[in-house]
Amino acid sequence: MNRMDEWQALTEQLEQAPPALDGLSARVKTRARQQRSRKILGIPLASLGGIAAAFVLLINLSLPFALACSGNPLLAPLARAAALSPSLKAAVESGYGQYVGQTQTVDGLTLHVEYLVVDQRQVNIFLQVKQGGDNVDCLISGTLTGQEGYISLSGNTDGDEYAQVTFDFEEDTPDALDVTFSVEVPPANNSGEPPISIDTPPDSANQPKTNTTDFSFHLTFDPEFKASAQIYTIQQWIPLDGQQIFADRLEVYPTHAQLHVVDDADNTAWLVGLDFYLTDEKGATYHGISNGISASGGTGSPFFTIYRIESSFFSDARPLTLSITGGTWLEKDRQYVQVNLLTAEAFGLPTGVSLSRIEKIGDYTVLEFEETNMDQTSQIFHHHFLDGEVKREFSTSAWRILEETDGTRSITTLYLPHPNETEIFLPLVWSQLLQLDTPIQISLS
Amino acid sequence: MEKEAFLILAETRKARLFGTARLYLGSDSQAVDAVDEAVYKGFLSCHKLRQDAFAATWLTRILINVCNKELRRRKREITLAQAPEPSAETLDHLPLKEAISALSTELRAVIALRYFSGLTLDETAKVLDLPVGTVSTRQRKALALLRLELGEEEQS
Numbered sequence: 001m002n003r004m005d006e007w008q009a010l011t012e013q014l015e016q017a018p019p020a021l022d023g024l025s026a027r028v029k030t031r032a033r034q035q036r037s038r039k040i041l042g043i044p045l046a047s048l049g050g051i052a053a054a055f056v057l058l059i060n061l062s063l064p065f066a067l068a069c070s071g072n073p074l075l076a077p078l079a080r081a082a083a084l085s086p087s088l089k090a091a092v093e094s095g096y097g098q099y100v101g102q103t104q105t106v107d108g109l110t111l112h113v114e115y116l117v118v119d120q121r122q123v124n125i126f127l128q129v130k131q132g133g134d135n136v137d138c139l140i141s142g143t144l145t146g147q148e149g150y151i152s153l154s155g156n157t158d159g160d161e162y163a164q165v166t167f168d169f170e171e172d173t174p175d176a177l178d179v180t181f182s183v184e185v186p187p188a189n190n191s192g193e194p195p196i197s198i199d200t201p202p203d204s205a206n207q208p209k210t211n212t213t214d215f216s217f218h219l220t221f222d223p224e225f226k227a228s229a230q231i232y233t234i235q236q237w238i239p240l241d242g243q244q245i246f247a248d249r250l251e252v253y254p255t256h257a258q259l260h261v262v263d264d265a266d267n268t269a270w271l272v273g274l275d276f277y278l279t280d281e282k283g284a285t286y287h288g289i290s291n292g293i294s295a296s297g298g299t300g301s302p303f304f305t306i307y308r309i310e311s312s313f314f315s316d317a318r319p320l321t322l323s324i325t326g327g328t329w330l331e332k333d334r335q336y337v338q339v340n341l342l343t344a345e346a347f348g349l350p351t352g353v354s355l356s357r358i359e360k361i362g363d364y365t366v367l368e369f370e371e372t373n374m375d376q377t378s379q380i381f382h383h384h385f386l387d388g389e390v391k392r393e394f395s396t397s398a399w400r401i402l403e404e405t406d407g408t409r410s411i412t413t414l415y416l417p418h419p420n421e422t423e424i425f426l427p428l429v430w431s432q433l434l435q436l437d438t439p440i441q442i443s444l445s
Numbered sequence: 446m447e448k449e450a451f452l453i454l455a456e457t458r459k460a461r462l463f464g465t466a467r468l469y470l471g472s473d474s475q476a477v478d479a480v481d482e483a484v485y486k487g488f489l490s491c492h493k494l495r496q497d498a499f500a501a502t503w504l505t506r507i508l509i510n511v512c513n514k515e516l517r518r519r520k521r522e523i524t525l526a527q528a529p530e531p532s533a534e535t536l537d538h539l540p541l542k543e544a545i546s547a548l549s550t551e552l553r554a555v556i557a558l559r560y561f562s563g564l565t566l567d568e569t570a571k572v573l574d575l576p577v578g579t580v581s582t583r584q585r586k587a588l589a590l591l592r593l594e595l596g597e598e599e600q601s
Contacts, residue, residue: 006541007593017460020473020474024455025452027485028455028488
């Protein structure tokens with residue numbers, strides 16, 4: 001067979017999609033439903049006062065109880081709902097799922113709290129929303145009454161069976177929670193984000209009107225599912241691109257693992273993102289978390305102190321290897337981008353980001369930034385800006401960010417209510433990206 | 446771009462995406478994972494696409510980034526020393542699929558995109574963020590090493 005014959009054969013072979021790619025769309029949609037990779041920057045863990053909500057309690061089937069998933073048909077749907085989160089999948093298969101079976105109906109909308117996956121630091125709640133017996137596409141957020149030190153992540157159904165709401169706790173998960181779920185149902189014929197172009201700045205008329213309904217539940221947890229974490233002591237300084245961070249320890253819980261790091265005050269930049277993964281003795285790898293927040297930090301500094309990834313809790317293969325592949329930095333002397341609105345110049349932009357357009361449209365000054373690094377999906381700017389020397393702060397309620405791509409670059413468009421000054425300051429989320437050619441590896445035992 | 450329209454596009458192109466990833470990564474299972482990951486990433490961001498006409502190129506670029514990330518992650522597992530570009534004589538003794546795998550990442554990328562993803566020179570240059578001239582040079586070099594004489598009509 002000559003080379004052209006080989007070429008023909010290879011072309012024909014690779015033109016066929018393998019059976020493993022069957023169901024691609026369904027997998028993507030289910031995984032997207034469970035996508036939870038939002039970072040919380042400098043927001044103190046919240047506490048709430050009491051929230052009053054009118055509701056009708058219909059059914060409280062039973063206290064939560066745990067049974068091995070394979071033997072209990074009640075937990076079979078949980079296995080499907082948790083399937084695309086490796087940590088939750090392993091937890092459910094190891095008997096960590098709890099059936100709740102609580103239901104309420106308000107104004108024709110029914111919320112079913114079906115399952116929980118709980119450990120010492122995280123509560124994952126799987127819910128269904130129905131109207132007239134049919135599943136409803138909606139966004140569900142959760143808040144807690146009488147509880148401090150937590151961060152919650154909303155979930156949406158997006159046409160799938162279950163939505164997932166996650167609570168991450170700073171300290172031990174309590175034995176019971178009073179939860180209010182706010183269900184936002186978009187109006188009919190709403191295809192998602194309002195059509196916004198650079199020539200039609202956002203205003204209240206463009207904002208989609210959603211209907212929000214609140215439901216309150218009291219959830220109790222089986223204390224059997226708060227097993228102690230596996231703790232790996234690291235206690236090691238890690239040099240990263242001229243800076244260094246102190247890796248203190250890895251805490252492995254059933255639902256996720258937490259890498260605890262400490263800043264070096266002498267660093268010239270704060271670490272605001274860390275790319276890393278774990279490998280166990282059998283070669284299995286554990287990557288970015290798919291349930292709950294991916295990082296958290298305290299107030300007073302943009303530095304994130306805890307990074308979360310998938311859990312190796314149920315793996316018998318130890319020791320573990322921690323591999324760090326890159327990071328994202330915010331340089332201390334480059335926290336703001338200074339934009340001169342008269343000369344259309346911007347100073348202090350991150351590498352790969354450029355100011356491509358300044359224009360006045362209606363009541364807004366519109367700034368357009370381009371970014372060629374398509375790998376970077378985090379936002380560039382915070383949702384506020386500072387106006388001139390006085391540095392008055394304008395919050396997101398006064399402006400809008402539009403993020404787009406044309407296939408080769410990302411475009412961020414800022415709509416600012418006309419600033420009084422000729423210079424504005426845009427606070428950066430990050431200023432520098434680091435990608436290591438050779439990962440830094442640390443053995444954990 | 447609407448999410449459903451994006452998924453339809455992804456389904457119609459998944460064979461080409463797989464072919465590209467397979468040449469890049471040298472493994473069927475890793476190519477499947479890469480396509481899954483790229484389509485997932487595209488699904489999350491497709492609403493940001495200004496014009497639907499860019500979708501195919503954009504998705505291919507996401508796939509290349511996913512493949513590059515995987516290659517960087519695997520780099521530590523390569524036990525052989527990083528060899529210089531193999532000679533045509535060396536590649537002559539290998540089956541074509543292995544010969545393509547033996548090329549450097551830069552040359553392999555051009556072959557995968559030009560002849561398996563069906564991209565033009567301009568589109569390939571945009572995906573790889575390179576000048577068109579560089580892409581053309583690498584294409585000629587790769588084809589010479591593989592002893593292949595392919596024109597536009599040979600694109601899959």
